[in-house]
Amino acid sequence: MPLQLQHEGYSEEKLGLLAEKITCRETQASTLLALLGEPDHYTYPSIFIYGHHASGKSHVTECIMKELELPHVTVSCVECVSAGLLFEQVVMGLYGSEATALLPRSSSILDFVRVYKQLSSQEPSYQTRYIILDRAQLLRDMEANLLPGFLRLQELVDDNVTVIFLSEIVWDKFRPSTGCFEPVVLHFPDYNKGELHQILTLDSHPSYSPELYSSFINIMLGVFYSVCRDLRELRHLAALNFSKFCEPLERGEVKETDTHKLWKNIEPHLKKAMQTVYLREVSSVQWEEQQQKEEKEAGALKGLSAYAHVELPYYSKFLLIAAYLASYNPARTDRRFFLKHHGKLKKTNFMKKHEKTSNHLLGPKPFPLDRLLAIFYSVVDNRVAPTASVFSQISSLVTLQLLTQVGHDDQLDAPKYKCAVSLDFIQAIARTLSFDIVRYLYDFL
Amino acid sequence: MSKRKSRETHMLLGECLSQVWMLLPRLWECCCFRHLLELLRRTAVHGESNSVLIVGPRGSGKTMLLSYVLRELLEEKDVNKNVLQVHLNGLLQTDDRIALKEITRQLNLENVVGDKVFGSFAENLAFLLEALKKGNRSSSRPVFFILDEFDLFAHHKNQTLLYNLLDVSQSAQAPVAVVGLTCRLDVLELLEKRVKSRFSHRQIHLLSALTFRQYLEVVCTQLSLPSDFPDSRFSEEWNNSKLTEDKSVEDVLQKHFNISKDFRSLHVLLLLALSRVTTSSPAIQPTDLVEARRLCAADYKANILHGLSILELCLIIAMKHLNEIYEGEPFNFQMVYNEFKKFISRKSRSIHNFEKPVVMKAFEHLQQLELVKPMEASTTKIQREYQLMKLLLDHSQIMESLQRYPQCPTDVKQWAASAFA
Numbered sequence: 001m002p003l004q005l006q007h008e009g010y011s012e013e014k015l016g017l018l019a020e021k022i023t024c025r026e027t028q029a030s031t032l033l034a035l036l037g038e039p040d041h042y043t044y045p046s047i048f049i050y051g052h053h054a055s056g057k058s059h060v061t062e063c064i065m066k067e068l069e070l071p072h073v074t075v076s077c078v079e080c081v082s083a084g085l086l087f088e089q090v091v092m093g094l095y096g097s098e099a100t101a102l103l104p105r106s107s108s109i110l111d112f113v114r115v116y117k118q119l120s121s122q123e124p125s126y127q128t129r130y131i132i133l134d135r136a137q138l139l140r141d142m143e144a145n146l147l148p149g150f151l152r153l154q155e156l157v158d159d160n161v162t163v164i165f166l167s168e169i170v171w172d173k174f175r176p177s178t179g180c181f182e183p184v185v186l187h188f189p190d191y192n193k194g195e196l197h198q199i200l201t202l203d204s205h206p207s208y209s210p211e212l213y214s215s216f217i218n219i220m221l222g223v224f225y226s227v228c229r230d231l232r233e234l235r236h237l238a239a240l241n242f243s244k245f246c247e248p249l250e251r252g253e254v255k256e257t258d259t260h261k262l263w264k265n266i267e268p269h270l271k272k273a274m275q276t277v278y279l280r281e282v283s284s285v286q287w288e289e290q291q292q293k294e295e296k297e298a299g300a301l302k303g304l305s306a307y308a309h310v311e312l313p314y315y316s317k318f319l320l321i322a323a324y325l326a327s328y329n330p331a332r333t334d335r336r337f338f339l340k341h342h343g344k345l346k347k348t349n350f351m352k353k354h355e356k357t358s359n360h361l362l363g364p365k366p367f368p369l370d371r372l373l374a375i376f377y378s379v380v381d382n383r384v385a386p387t388a389s390v391f392s393q394i395s396s397l398v399t400l401q402l403l404t405q406v407g408h409d410d411q412l413d414a415p416k417y418k419c420a421v422s423l424d425f426i427q428a429i430a431r432t433l434s435f436d437i438v439r440y441l442y443d444f445l
Numbered sequence: 446m447s448k449r450k451s452r453e454t455h456m457l458l459g460e461c462l463s464q465v466w467m468l469l470p471r472l473w474e475c476c477c478f479r480h481l482l483e484l485l486r487r488t489a490v491h492g493e494s495n496s497v498l499i500v501g502p503r504g505s506g507k508t509m510l511l512s513y514v515l516r517e518l519l520e521e522k523d524v525n526k527n528v529l530q531v532h533l534n535g536l537l538q539t540d541d542r543i544a545l546k547e548i549t550r551q552l553n554l555e556n557v558v559g560d561k562v563f564g565s566f567a568e569n570l571a572f573l574l575e576a577l578k579k580g581n582r583s584s585s586r587p588v589f590f591i592l593d594e595f596d597l598f599a600h601h602k603n604q605t606l607l608y609n610l611l612d613v614s615q616s617a618q619a620p621v622a623v624v625g626l627t628c629r630l631d632v633l634e635l636l637e638k639r640v641k642s643r644f645s646h647r648q649i650h651l652l653s654a655l656t657f658r659q660y661l662e663v664v665c666t667q668l669s670l671p672s673d674f675p676d677s678r679f680s681e682e683w684n685n686s687k688l689t690e691d692k693s694v695e696d697v698l699q700k701h702f703n704i705s706k707d708f709r710s711l712h713v714l715l716l717l718a719l720s721r722v723t724t725s726s727p728a729i730q731p732t733d734l735v736e737a738r739r740l741c742a743a744d745y746k747a748n749i750l751h752g753l754s755i756l757e758l759c760l761i762i763a764m765k766h767l768n769e770i771y772e773g774e775p776f777n778f779q780m781v782y783n784e785f786k787k788f789i790s791r792k793s794r795s796i797h798n799f800e801k802p803v804v805m806k807a808f809e810h811l812q813q814l815e816l817v818k819p820m821e822a823s824t825t826k827i828q829r830e831y832q833l834m835k836l837l838l839d840h841s842q843i844m845e846s847l848q849r850y851p852q853c854p855t856d857v858k859q860w861a862a863s864a865f866a
Contacts, residue, residue, distance in 0.1 A: 034720035044716060050745065052752040052814075110537040110547070145536045145597075155508075156534065169815050170745035178596070179503040179628055184713050187743065190752030192582055193850055226755040226796070227803060279802050361780050363831030420828055424801070 009269060012069050018067040022193040023202070025056045028188050029064065036162075037128040039070060043162040044184050045154035048136075048174075049165050051188030054231040057166045058134055060188070060214040065130060072130035073403070076139040087112040090131055095119045109149045113156050120159040129161045136165035147174065151181040178252045194437060200231075200238060208246060212256050216245050219263055223270045228278070236365060237273060240284055244269055245293050310400075315384070316393045317429050321437060322376040322405055324426045327364035327419035331371065337440050338378040341408055360423065366406040366416045369394075379435075452559040477649045481514045481624075484647075484834045488587050488622040495625040496644055498595065500630060501651030502708030507626045510651065511591065529588045535597025540568045542600070552588070574609065577619045587620040595625030599635035607636070611643035653706045660702050665689050667715065668729065681837045683728060690732045697738045714741055714844060746838060749814060750846035754859070756799060756807045758850065759785055762861045763845055764817070764836045775820050775833040778808055782830075790861055795854040805830070 022029050036043050045099035049057050058074075073093025080086040084106040092100050092114070102115045130151070133139065139147045149156065150163050167174075171185050191199065197217055198280040220238055228234065245266045248254045254261045276282040282290075312320065329337065359365065372394075377384065384390065398402045398417070406416045430437040438444050477499075487493045499507045519525045531551045538544035549569055554576060564572070577588070588608055592598055598607055614621045625632075633641060655663070668688065674680040688694055701714060717737035718729055753761070763784035767776045782804055789798050811817045812834075820833040847853060847861055 031720070035716070037720075044713070050749075052749070055752070108537075108539065108543070110539075110543060113537055143539075145539060149536045156537065168813070170749060172745055173815060181503070182709060182713070184716065185745070186740075187748050189746070189748065227807065229752065229754045274803060275800055279806055281802075361777075361783060363777065363828065365780070406826070413720065418826075422801075422830070 003429065009013050018063055020185070021063045021067070022056070022060050023199055025060050025188070025305040026193060028056075028186070029060050031186060032060070032064065035186075036064075036070075036128070039068075040160075041128070042154075042160055043128050046151045046163045046165065046181065046183035047186065048165045048167070048171050048183040049186045049188060050170055050310065051231070052190045053168055054233075055188045055190050058132075058190050061132055061164060061166065065132070070130060071125065071127055072132060074132040076134040077142075078135050080138075080142075081105065083109065083142055086142075086146075090405060091115065094129055094131075109143075109145060113149075116157045116159070120157065125160055127160070129159070130164060131161065132164045132166065134166045136167040137174070139165075141267065144176070145221070146177060148180040149184060151379070155181075164282055189233065190229060193221060196225075196229070196234065197221060200234060203235070203239075205242060205246075208249075209256065212246075212249075213242070215259050215262070216242060216266075219245075219266060220270060223267070224274065224278075227274065236284070237278065240277060241266065241270060241273060241285060244307060303388070312429070313393065314433075315390060316397060317381070317433055318380050319376055319390075319393055320374055320397060320402055320421065321426060321430055321433075322379050323367075323397070323417060323419040324421065324437070325379070326367040326372050326375055327439055328359045329440075330359070331367075333442045334371070334375065337442075338375060360443050364418045366418045372417065379440075457763050477651065478510065478514065481510065482517060485514060485518055485589065485622055485624075486524070488589070489528050490520065492587065492620040494618075494621050495612055495647070496614045496625075497647045497649060498625045498632065498644075499649045499651065500632065501625055502707060503708035505651045505653060505726065506674070506708065507628075507651055508593065509513065511624065511626065527586050529586055530591065531588060532591045533593065533598075535592070535594030539597075541601045544601075544606050545569045545573065548590075548757075552576075570605075570609070574613070577613050577621065585619040587622065590621060590623045592623065592625045595627040596629045596632050596635055598625075601634065604640050608640050611640060614645075615643045632675065634695055655706060656704055660706070661689050661695070661698060663708075664678050664698060664711070664712075664715070667711075676813075679727075686728050688731070688734075689731055694731045694734050697734050700742075701738065701853050710741075714738060717741065744842065744845075746816070747842055747846045747849070749816070750838075750843070751849060751851075753811075754807065755796065755854070756804065757811055758847075758853075759788065759796060759857060759860075760804070760808055760811065761816070761836070761838065761843060763788065763855065765838075765840060765861070768836060769840075775835050778830045781808065792860060793856050795856060834865060 018029070019026065032047075032049075035047060049061070051057050062074065063071075065074075065424065071094065075086060075089045075093070077086070080089065084103075087107050087109070088100050088103055091103060099115075099119055102118065104111055107115075133150070139150070142245055150165075153163050154161055165183065171183075197214070200217045200221075201210060201214050204210045218236065220234070220241070224234060245262060246263050248262060249256065273287070277284060277287045304347075325337075373386070394403070394417075398405055402419070402421055403417045404420050406418050426437060477671055481497065483497070484495050488495050499511065501507050509784055511737075511776060515530075531548050533544055534545060537549055545566060546569065549572070552573075554572065556831070598604070601607075610621070610623050613619070614623050629635070633644075633646075636644065643743050665688075669684045670680040672680075689698070701711065713733070717740055718733040721733040721736065722729060750758075750761070760781055763781045764776065766784055767780060774824060785804065808817070812819075816837055817834050818837055820835060844861065847858060
């Protein structure tokens with residue numbers, strides 16, 4: 001049940017309209033409204049609002065400003081590459097685009113304060129003006145005096161203006177080393193499962209009943225809630241997968257009340273979505289095409305991962321396998337793996353002590369070119385002549401970023417490399433060559 | 446009647462802040478206020494050059510003191526006619542060149558037309574010094590130079606502005622008062638030798654020496670309405686509410702006092718409490734203050750941890766265990782994933798076995814929230830999974846937020862309590 005927003009400065013109907021637009025955020029909106037006070041009162045010079053991504057910060061602030069018709073300007077700091085762009089947007093939003101002519105090019109905060117003072121003396125405000133800075137964490141990377149300047153803007157320009165900062169990062173990470181004017185810090189908590197359900201069911205499809213959409217949202221939240229609570233992502237996934245959910249209904253196989261059958265139909269689909277669309281390995285357009293194709297090809301659901309599409313020539317694959325073995329096996333174990341008549345591998349004290357740290361946890365180690373070639377020749381089944389084409393494949397592997405070159409570019413006689421692929425990838429490649437790589441890895445002995 | 450009451454209640458929101466004007470100077474009347482007033486009066490009336498630094502932590506009232514003194518001084522007619530004021534701020538004037546232009550603009554010297562200042566830095570400096578040097582004690586007007594964020598001026602190249610201003614204040618030229626306001630106690634260390642020697646080493650320290658009793662009195666006076674409030678019956682009721690005598694209110698204020706004595710944070714607390722006053726409850730209740738304190742003193746990172754998904758929380762617990770086992774050594778994603786897999790295979794009933802890329806995305810979300818930070822700036826030479834990271838959370842923060850986490854599965858909680866049981 002929505003709480004009633006009460007405030008004396010504004011009419012009941014405006015507040016009612018506002019309450020309709022912001023669902024599940026009534027407490028935060030009322031705290032913010034109480035802080036803003038009546039339009040002609042001075043508000044605290046700076047307010048800092050933090051909360052998770054897509055927790056309603058910009059939405060609530062924008063709605064309050066628009067519904068109650070307060071003079072404001074919203075600037076997203078992502079768009080402002082330089083401080084001058086930021087000032088220009090603020091002046092344009094508060095005083096109109098002709099006023100930006102007063103600002104010099106690439107203005108500093110001093111010019112901004114001077115121009116603001118001039119404009120505010122020409123057009124005195126009877127209401128508090130609000131400057132809303134979205135993604136405020138980027139202000140920390142701009143000039144050092146920008147953040148402290150904005151925090152005390154009310155004092156610097158001597159006018160009724162308040163700056164509201166919206167950010168994902170907590171206030172502790174913003175504070176400059178010599179301190180600054182501390183703003184009022186407000187927290188927008190994340191939505192819980194019930195609230196997410198309530199908000200997601202707001203955009204139900206017109207041709208189906210809201211109960212059907214609600215049950216779909218339930219199923220989807222059941223799959224995705226433990227992984228992701230971001231409202232935007234969930235909305236995107238819901239929009240993409242709803243048509244697939246309704247397929248059995250359209251085909252006439254099930255009725256709307258048959259939730260179990262609908263669940264059985266959609267669940268593997270959602271699991272696949274988690275591995276592909278959620279990870280952005282596949283674009284949403286491709287995903288939708290794939291959905292339509294699946295009706296005709298009732299084959300196994302293949303992975304749509306990008307990895308499946310890398311095609312390498314025969315020797316390049318062996319070079320990559322050799323590089324992986326060189327990176328993840330310690331050099332002294334090469335004898336045991338690659339020589340026909342090797343002795344037993346004696347375990348020294350050193351090895352016994354450090355057995356637990358597997359190389360797969362620490363990362364690949366660099367190896368010289370000679371070692372790579374030695375392993376390569378022993379791994380490839382037939383005899384290979386050391387021609388330039390083999391060597392050029394090594395450099396093309398480096399360009400593909402499957403190998404990384406370690407050390408200086410100038411070292412031509414003994415270049416060192418590191419293998420930059422994961423175990424799953426190399427296993428997939430080894431499978432195409434019917435090469436059992438696990439047998440050759442020291443960590444899996 | 447209630448509507449009028451409500452209007453008045455909300456006039457408080459603006460007036461409360463202006464009440465400080467009447468209150469704080471009473472506390473300073475002892476020394477610093479008189480001292481500063483005398484100093485500036487000597488410059489303005491008797492033509493003596495002075496320099497002084499006002500030092501105090503953030504929010505202790507330096508700017509307020511200065512503006513109060515200036516207001517008091519400018520009420521005298523002969524001062525008001527003669528004195529010129531130049532206000533500079535270290536945040537705005539980041540360079541000596543810009544600062545000099547601002548000075549010439551504020552003094553309305555002849556090379557200013559409209560808003561633009563003509564001439565190069567050297568020319569402006571020469572012009573300004575000429576203008577200041579020509580005068581003497583009797584014939585030229587006294588100038589007050591007020592430098593806010595004084596420590597930032599000390600970072601300019603060669604400290605030319607400071608050198609020149611203090612030089613003028615030491616020699617027998619136009620009477621000049623240089624007043625610097627800063628929050629750094631070691632500001633004199635920042636000055637070069639030649640600048641330091643020209644400074645008069647006069648410092649006014651604004652360190653609050655209030656006891657808790659005096660603090661309570663201050664709170665009481667700040668929350669009471671002035672006598673000229675339009676509705677006298679309402680103001681009487683308000684002033685008699687005896688809020689500070691309540692035990693819970695005293696506890697809250699004691700905790701706040703123990704953390705910081707300055708008035709700015711007190712204002713935020715009182716503002717949050719005041720914003721809960723509505724027509725239905727037209728007085729501040731003790732619960733309002735308790736609630737305001739809870740808002741002020743909330744742990745920000747714990748609030749962020751509250752909104753993480755279960756997978757991300759498991760990753761944080763895995764990192765906590767790694768920190769305990771390896772005593773704070775940096776870890777990489779592969780190690781965290783390994784710990785997570787151990788948990789899934791051995792103990793978990795409720796967590797699904799997620800694929801590695803999904804876990805990687807959760808890890809990157811933690812990085813985006815700045816709960817996990819790479820040890821060095823990211824180099825493309827190292828794969829993402831093997832980059833060394835460190836956790837920016839404390840053991841106690843994690844355990845506390847686990848308590849408050851909604852619907853936390855019990856096996857996750859048990860895993861967090863010990864890695865081995």
